[in-house]
Ligand code: KIV
């Protein structure tokens with residue numbers, strides 16, 4: 329019996345909601361580069377901009393609509409004729425256009441921002457969606473600030489816009505106020521109460537003001553949302569939007585809990601993140617999940633030791649699976665001898681235990697001073713620790729020029745490598761050695777006490 333997989337539509341709003349965040353504005357060429365990357369990534373919907381907002385936004389949506397033909401291209405519009413006409417003007421040549429209409433529904437927004445009554449809000453939403461539908465078959469409606477809207481009234485508005493022709497109902501947590509259990513209940517309430525809901529797609533759009541955007545999005549999916557709105561690197565208004573890479577990988581890594589599929593090619597996640605960061609000049613926080621510089625770095629000795637024995641010990645996904653070139657063992661003061669030995673082997677040096685102890689002592693002192701020990705530091709330290717006079721067996725391969733240069737030492741390409749104590753000549757320079765599987769228990773215990 330084949331179990332049908334539930335497919336989640338990934339609606340990327342990096343170029344619209346993401347671009348609204350301070351320091352993230354992009355010109356047309358930059359937006360086009362990002363759009364191409366989102367296409368490669370496999371996003372189902374690209375929200376390319378807010379055409380009425382500026383001529384630049386209009387041009388970007390129009391160009392992306394003309395060039396990127398696979399995904400749906402969406403353009404945002406307030407619930408009024410002028411906005412919707414402008415959005416349609418930008419979108420009409422798209423292979424798959426979508427008009428995204430929004431109108432606030434919470435009493436706070438109605439009273440202080442729009443200064444309209446609930447009745448006026450209901451009528452405006454209905455009319456705007458009907459007008460958008462007269463231009464474009466694919467219409468999404470968002471009741472802005474939905475999570476602070478009276479649920480009764482929210483359901484009334486949603487029913488009205490379904491009648492008017494909306495095909496996707498997006499539920500925004502505009503101010504990042506909700507929590508997972510509450511948001512899941514809201515989606516379940518909408519599914520249970522709104523007439524005609526079975527004919528439309530429910531979408532979630534979460535902001536990260538309390539750091540719960542991704543958790544809220546996952547709760548919405550579990551409660552029946554089938555589209556999620558998100559951005560690369562989680563960029564967006566204030567604390568940002570739900571991060572695309574985190575949502576996608578949560579479904580992939582915890583498929584047991586979230587048995588849903590997306591069309592995302594995960595190995596393009598890291599390149600997408602890098603591209604966006606390079607274009608906007610906004611760096612990704614180092615500890616950002618999935619694509620941060622440290623997401624696959626291991627410095628603590630115990631972690632490095634585990635990683636070297638089997639990456640399953642400390643990595644729940646491979647770096648390659650999200651397009652990160654390789655996991656990095658950062659050599660610092662918390663590193664142990666095991667990691668140090670492997671790095672030495674990768675640099676072409678293999679030591680017996682006593683020799684490694686000597687290097688390790690000096691390495692720890694150096695790491696204390698300079699925090700991160702790079703390869704060229706290590707090479708220098710190796711040279712210094714084991715001068716040619718020391719009891720040694722010649723090294724099996726000469727150092728290539730590049731590493732000799734990196735060492736910054738007097739070694740020239742022609743100079744033979746310095747001799748060091750070593751075990752058997754079992755590997756070729758530059759290839760990591762397989763990890764010894766048969767190390768006895770005492771040695772492992774000793775490594776542990778050494779702080780590997
Ligand atoms: O956060 C929000 O409410 C929005 C809407 C326009 C969907 O971005």
Ligand code: ZN
Nearest residue numbers: 345500502533
């Ligand atoms: Zn938003």
